[in-house]
Amino acid sequence: MARLVLAAAVNLLLFVIPAGAMPMAEFDKLSLEDQSNYLVALKEGARQFLLSQGKKDLAAKIVTVFDTPQPGKKFPEGLWQLDKDMDAARQYQQKSGRTVHVEHVLLLTFSKYRIDGISREVMMKVGATYKATQ
Numbered sequence: 001m002a003r004l005v006l007a008a009a010v011n012l013l014l015f016v017i018p019a020g021a022m023p024m025a026e027f028d029k030l031s032l033e034d035q036s037n038y039l040v041a042l043k044e045g046a047r048q049f050l051l052s053q054g055k056k057d058l059a060a061k062i063v064t065v066f067d068t069p070q071p072g073k074k075f076p077e078g079l080w081q082l083d084k085d086m087d088a089a090r091q092y093q094q095k096s097g098r099t100v101h102v103e104h105v106l107l108l109t110f111s112k113y114r115i116d117g118i119s120r121e122v123m124m125k126v127g128a129t130y131k132a133t134q
Helices: 002-016 024-029 032-052 056-067 077-096 102-112 120-128
Strands: none
Touching (some): 024 032, 024 077, 024 102, 032 056, 032 120, 056 077, 077 102
């Protein structure tokens, strides 16, 4: 029984403070170049993970949604959606006082395009390897 309680507490702690996750407040302090590089690293890490799992269609969807502008559009649709989701996360964080992590916002955006199969743990590992240039 004590093991079960300890396991539940550890899982709760990992959910509340994910290792390798970047809080939005920390992300917002980065230069625009580093913000862009971080998001590209997360996106590319997710794509590579999907490829390693044999999910080529979902990996290709990341490229289509986040890298390829639709005809007549300046930016890819996924970037617009991610920007809206980041703004909504900032507002939620400000109102609730809870910490929101960039990786979770990107996973939310992925889910809106039915890009699934990527765990938050995968995103945390990718995020933990990123080093800002400034």
